[in-house]
Amino acid sequence: MKKFLTSALVRGLLWQAIGWLLGALFVTGIRFLMGMNPFDQFFFTEPAWVFGALVGAISFVAGTGAMSDWFKWAKGEETPEHREDPPGWEKYLNVSLDHKVIGIQYTVTALILMCIGGVFAMIFRTELAHSGLQILTLQEYNTFMSLHGIVMIVGILVGVAGVMNYLVPMMIGADDMSFPRLNAFSFWVVPPAAILLLSTLALGGFDTGWTGYPPLSARAPVGMQMFFMGVAVAGWSSILGGLNLIATVLRMRTKGMTAFRMPIFIWAAIATSIITLTATQLIGLAFQMVMFQRLLGMGFFDPAKGGNPILFQHLFWFYSHPAVYVFVLPGLGLISELMPVFVRKPLFGYRFVAMSSLGIALVGFLVWAHHMFTSGMNEYLRVPFMYSTLLVAVPTGVKFFSWVATLWKGKVETPTPMLFVVGGIVVFLLGGLSGPPNATVATDLHLHDTYWIVGHFHDTMFGGYVFPFFAAIYYWFPKATGKRMNETLGKIHFWLMTPAFLTLTLLMMRVGLLGMRRRVADYDPALGFDNYHLIMTIAGYLIAISIAIFLYNLYMSLKHGETATGNVWNSRSPEWQVPSPMPVHNYDIPFEVVGEPYDYGLPGSVYVRFADGGQSTKH
Amino acid sequence: MEHSNKTEVFRQGMIIFIFLAVLTALEFFVAVAVGAVVLLAIIAVVKVALVMYYYMHIYKLNTKDEQLDRHSYEYKLNTRRLGLWLFLLSDTFVFGGLFVSRFNLLGLTRPDLNQLLGLTVTSVLLLSSFFMNRAEASMEHGDRKGFIIGIVATLILGVGFLAGVLGVEWPNAIRAGVTPSASAAGAIFFMMTGMHAFHVLTGVIFLSIVLRNGSRGIYSPEKHWGVEAAAIYWHFVDVVWIFFYPALYLIGKLI
Numbered sequence: 001m002k003k004f005l006t007s008a009l010v011r012g013l014l015w016q017a018i019g020w021l022l023g024a025l026f027v028t029g030i031r032f033l034m035g036m037n038p039f040d041q042f043f044f045t046e047p048a049w050v051f052g053a054l055v056g057a058i059s060f061v062a063g064t065g066a067m068s069d070w071f072k073w074a075k076g077e078e079t080p081e082h083r084e085d086p087p088g089w090e091k092y093l094n095v096s097l098d099h100k101v102i103g104i105q106y107t108v109t110a111l112i113l114m115c116i117g118g119v120f121a122m123i124f125r126t127e128l129a130h131s132g133l134q135i136l137t138l139q140e141y142n143t144f145m146s147l148h149g150i151v152m153i154v155g156i157l158v159g160v161a162g163v164m165n166y167l168v169p170m171m172i173g174a175d176d177m178s179f180p181r182l183n184a185f186s187f188w189v190v191p192p193a194a195i196l197l198l199s200t201l202a203l204g205g206f207d208t209g210w211t212g213y214p215p216l217s218a219r220a221p222v223g224m225q226m227f228f229m230g231v232a233v234a235g236w237s238s239i240l241g242g243l244n245l246i247a248t249v250l251r252m253r254t255k256g257m258t259a260f261r262m263p264i265f266i267w268a269a270i271a272t273s274i275i276t277l278t279a280t281q282l283i284g285l286a287f288q289m290v291m292f293q294r295l296l297g298m299g300f301f302d303p304a305k306g307g308n309p310i311l312f313q314h315l316f317w318f319y320s321h322p323a324v325y326v327f328v329l330p331g332l333g334l335i336s337e338l339m340p341v342f343v344r345k346p347l348f349g350y351r352f353v354a355m356s357s358l359g360i361a362l363v364g365f366l367v368w369a370h371h372m373f374t375s376g377m378n379e380y381l382r383v384p385f386m387y388s389t390l391l392v393a394v395p396t397g398v399k400f401f402s403w404v405a406t407l408w409k410g411k412v413e414t415p416t417p418m419l420f421v422v423g424g425i426v427v428f429l430l431g432g433l434s435g436p437p438n439a440t441v442a443t444d445l446h447l448h449d450t451y452w453i454v455g456h457f458h459d460t461m462f463g464g465y466v467f468p469f470f471a472a473i474y475y476w477f478p479k480a481t482g483k484r485m486n487e488t489l490g491k492i493h494f495w496l497m498t499p500a501f502l503t504l505t506l507l508m509m510r511v512g513l514l515g516m517r518r519r520v521a522d523y524d525p526a527l528g529f530d531n532y533h534l535i536m537t538i539a540g541y542l543i544a545i546s547i548a549i550f551l552y553n554l555y556m557s558l559k560h561g562e563t564a565t566g567n568v569w570n571s572r573s574p575e576w577q578v579p580s581p582m583p584v585h586n587y588d589i590p591f592e593v594v595g596e597p598y599d600y601g602l603p604g605s606v607y608v609r610f611a612d613g614g615q616s617t618k619h
Numbered sequence: 620m621e622h623s624n625k626t627e628v629f630r631q632g633m634i635i636f637i638f639l640a641v642l643t644a645l646e647f648f649v650a651v652a653v654g655a656v657v658l659l660a661i662i663a664v665v666k667v668a669l670v671m672y673y674y675m676h677i678y679k680l681n682t683k684d685e686q687l688d689r690h691s692y693e694y695k696l697n698t699r700r701l702g703l704w705l706f707l708l709s710d711t712f713v714f715g716g717l718f719v720s721r722f723n724l725l726g727l728t729r730p731d732l733n734q735l736l737g738l739t740v741t742s743v744l745l746l747s748s749f750f751m752n753r754a755e756a757s758m759e760h761g762d763r764k765g766f767i768i769g770i771v772a773t774l775i776l777g778v779g780f781l782a783g784v785l786g787v788e789w790p791n792a793i794r795a796g797v798t799p800s801a802s803a804a805g806a807i808f809f810m811m812t813g814m815h816a817f818h819v820l821t822g823v824i825f826l827s828i829v830l831r832n833g834s835r836g837i838y839s840p841e842k843h844w845g846v847e848a849a850a851i852y853w854h855f856v857d858v859v860w861i862f863f864y865p866a867l868y869l870i871g872k873l874i
């Protein structure tokens with residue numbers, strides 16, 4: 001208990017509260033001295049809340065001590081390169097420089113955020129089970145709906161960071177990331193950002209959805225500002241994480257690991273990081289501009305002052321479309337990574353799969369305006385953006401082709417991770433196939449803002465990241481803990497979640513085609529959607545139950561799981577050639593890459609050779 | 620290493636500065652006399668290329684150090700340099716977003732600003748880059764006195780730039796009716812100059828830290844990453860202004 005109360009997390013939270021209060025009081029004092037009204041509807045005025053929130057977020061990170069080495073460097077002091085972590089659980093609540101600890105910190109944070117986002121979904125899904133308003137007011141509905149969106153998005157971003165942080169240095173044979181302190185900093189800005197997002201609940205909520213379009217966002221309650229700031233702060237985690245990852249892969253690969261001998265997940269991680277490093281700045285900028293519009297009356301997006309609301313949408317989607325690839329590229333990379341292990345066959349078309357990740361990322365920068373076909377932007381932009389969007393299907397198709405060809409005539413084993421891999425492919429296929437109708441101008445004019453879109457992107461998010469994320473957790477759990485997750489519970493999780501999820505999203509698409517608008521709290525009973533919505537709500541609850549089983553499995557396996565310190569899945573990847581859990585600085589004996597990564601089933605093939613003569617298990 | 624002698628390096632820095640100054644004058648003249656946007660864009664790109672190559676030494680990113688020990692100072696130095704450049708790439712997207720927003724909102728028009736002041740602060744920032752380059756070159760050749768003089772001059776000019784923009788230009792503009800809340804033009808002017816000034820301010824803080832550590836003898840000709848990083852960052856802020864200056868002061872018709 002004492003270890004908990006003195007942990008960096010608790011210190012940070014305390015500092016955030018203090019910083020927030022002092023910042024708000026500071027602005028309130030100045031307003032008082034200037035003769036402006038010092039208080040408002042939510043006690044403090046909006047500028048006071050915003051300034052306080054900023055001070056609070058910075059105080060959190062400073063309070064954890066994640067920046068203390070940098071302060072020492074500024075003073076001209078030297079610090080030791082590594083820092084030893086305490087042996088117990090408390091290292092996960094404190095600032096650690098070890099990429100494996102940080103990876104797990106990210107992953108657990110992601111699971112917590114996704115659970116919170118899921119609870120929000122259950123709340124408004126319950127409201128939707130019947131037409132008419134039963135349990136929520138309109139503003140409450142809008143807030144839960146918007147928060148579900150953004151909390152899930154941040155949750156997935158954090159989950160992506162978790163898997164990349166944990167795996168990338170291990171897979172390339174590095175002892176850590178290039179910049180371990182920056183890595184810790186990138187993680188520790190996430191909790192204050194999450195607090196900011198959740199604080200919207202107490203500050204009037206926000207009713208814009210996660211897109212935050214002005215002019216609506218220019219007049220929503222103060223909660224809107226907390227949403228903007230929360231996303232901007234979380235964005236820095238993404239930007240700096242991407243920077244670190246690119247530097248790590250370019251500079252820390254072990255001997256012999258040429259570009260086309262890297263694990264396929266590394267390619268996906270690089271493609272993702274290029275997007276987070278660059279495009280994230282534009283959503284931050286767009287949100288800052290709305291914040292200033294609200295605080296200082298700067299009329300960027302206010303037509304009355306010569307501003308342009310469409311500009312916001314361009315800046316916003318320039319990030320938020322590629323952001324989709326930030327979620328799915330690592331997920332698809334995980335699928336390509338795991339499939340050969342369970343099929344015992346080489347990955348089909350390695351080079352094409354590797355290049356397809358980069359291809360998706362780069363084409364993804366040129367498609368953003370497909371979200372704006374109905375926005376009133378210049379009409380001549382529609383057709384080029386339609387074609388660029390349809391072009392994304394080509395590299396995505398390459399991946400599907402590779403998976404099918406890899407499966408073809410393989411000796412398929414189906415432990416839980418493989419189930420989630422296959423489930424991910426099926427669900428992502430539905431998401432992928434429901435995409436081109438939205439990319440095509442003629443059909444999008446009909447489908448825009450309907451439940452069809454909701455069904456489409458839930459399929460891409462779940463198939464593209466959530467299923468692979470679960471696969472990764474089941475697969476690398478033994479690596480992180482030295483224990484195995486329970487197979488039976490894992491299979492129940494899968495067989496409960498997958499049909500329920502497919503039912504949910506397919507029905508979403510159906511009511512969408514029939515004309516159900518998205519983001520509405522109520523619908524006309526005469527539309528005849530009541531039964532569909534009831535089934536969707538039940539499916540939602542089933543998903544929630546399956547997640548509860550998963551969490552129970554995590555907890556039980558951690559406590560009483562079957563010991564597994566060896567190469568559980570008979571993998572060729574270097575991290576499985578050393579005992580689990582992974583040693584602190586990864587590889588005590590360095591290894592060299594001497595062959596192709598995915599030559600499963602080819603007699604005599606070797607991927608890595610350790611300096612002491614040991615080599616990856618023969619196949 | 621190409622550790623040529625100090626006077627040689629100083630002379631190169633001076634020549635580049637003269638080129639930049641002439642190009643800036645040419646830019647101003649083109650804007651007043653011809654107003655050709657394409658020409659202005661070409662001049663800006665040439666200026667940026669000169670700064671990035673000769674002052675920021677972007678070619679150092681092209682490392683051939685695979686055989687070096689991963690834990691050696693030099694290998695890590697190259698990694699840090701890569702990290703800093705990646706950060707600048709990221710930052711470029713902020714300024715790029717502002718730049719595009721400016722043209723989206725204002726097209727080929729511009730707010731009425733004090734031309735003389737604009738040219739002055741631009742020259743001040745350019746001159747500061749010259750001194751920054753001199754400070755870094757001095758450090759590379761173990762001339763601590765030259766280093767301190769260079770950094771102090773850079774700092775004074777940097778603070779002078781901030782005073783010019785925040786202390787003179789902003790009140791001037793507000794008096795002339797270009798306020799943050801009056802119009803989108805005012806809003807984007809204050810956002811661009813404000814974001815840039817914020818970066819200048821962080822650069823000033825960074826340089827002060829480097830000055831303090833440098834005068835205490837923490838850096839050596841072989842190990843002075845702090846100085847190099849501060850220099851690259853400072854030149855980057857100058858690079859941003861090379862684009863922002865014509866975008867705000869020179870391009871387009873007066874509103």
Ligand SMILES: [Cu+2]
Nearest residue numbers: 321368370371
């Ligand atoms: Cu999109």
